[in-house]
Amino acid sequence: xxxxxxxxxxxxxxxxxxxxxxxxxxxxxxxxxxxxxxxxxxxxxxxxxxxxxxxxxxxxxx
Amino acid sequence: xxxxxxxxxxxxxxxxxxxxxxxxxxxxxxxxxxxxxxxxxxxxxxxxxxxxxxxxxxxxxxxxxxxxxxxxxxxxxxxxxxxxxxxxxxxxxxxxxxxxxxxxxxxxxxxxxxxxxxxxxxxxxxxxxxxxxxxxxxxxxxxxxxxxxx
Numbered sequence: 001x002x003x004x005x006x007x008x009x010x011x012x013x014x015x016x017x018x019x020x021x022x023x024x025x026x027x028x029x030x031x032x033x034x035x036x037x038x039x040x041x042x043x044x045x046x047x048x049x050x051x052x053x054x055x056x057x058x059x060x061x062x
Numbered sequence: 063x064x065x066x067x068x069x070x071x072x073x074x075x076x077x078x079x080x081x082x083x084x085x086x087x088x089x090x091x092x093x094x095x096x097x098x099x100x101x102x103x104x105x106x107x108x109x110x111x112x113x114x115x116x117x118x119x120x121x122x123x124x125x126x127x128x129x130x131x132x133x134x135x136x137x138x139x140x141x142x143x144x145x146x147x148x149x150x151x152x153x154x155x156x157x158x159x160x161x162x163x164x165x166x167x168x169x170x171x172x173x174x175x176x177x178x179x180x181x182x183x184x185x186x187x188x189x190x191x192x193x194x195x196x197x198x199x200x201x202x203x204x205x206x207x208x209x210x211x212x
Contacts, residue, residue, distance in 0.1 A: 033068070033069060033074060034068045034073070034074050034077050034078070034083050035078070035083065036083050036084060036085040037082065037083065037084040037085075038084065038085060038086070038087075039084065040084055040086070042084070043082045043083070043084035044082075044109075044111045044112070044113065045111075046082040047081075047082045047110065047111040048111040050082065052080055052081055052082050053080060053081050053082070053108055053109065053110060053116075053135070053136065053139055054081065054082050054083075054084060054107075054108070054109040054110065054111065055077060055081035055082070055083045055084070055106065055107075055108060055109075055132070055135075056084050056085075056086070056098070056106070056107040056108075056109055057063075057083065057084070057085045057086070057104055057105075057106050058085075058086050058088050058094055058095065058098060058100050058103055058104060058105040058106075058107075059063075059064070059085055059086070059087060059088065059103050059104045060087070060088050060089050060103040060104075061064075061087060061089060062089050
């Protein structure tokens, strides 16, 4: 049997060990993310290529 | 919104399907507020690839509100590029997604009427939507905008 090391705790911090399947599942279900660009020019080019609209979010993290 | 709204699966999927999302951090790029004539954060804008703005929202939105806003943004963009058949289709989505919110639903009903009218050139279709708007949400801003058809 070949065992493969998988850094599951770094990817899913709720999983304190690999046996915590429920916690891993919970993390997988909640880790959806919007893939934001940080350049409007790039976004407009991508929108042209994909025929999508641009969603621009001005935010302040402070 | 980064903590509670954007991570929701339905939100992320909707944005990925219909938009190219870009975030500008105004604490690192303070000129962004002036460039986009913004006065508060978060400010969300739906724009096309040439920079034309179709919709703007200021302040926090929960997932349901954001989806309704983005659907209305898609509707306004379809109207703006005169793709009226698509606008009619999107208006159905906007009506569904705004069903929980009387103000946004009234706005979706208003623009659904415009989309139907523009697509068919039949003023009766505009009247159907707007009369429904006047019946269902008479106290809204959007009903007042449509009230001249009484």
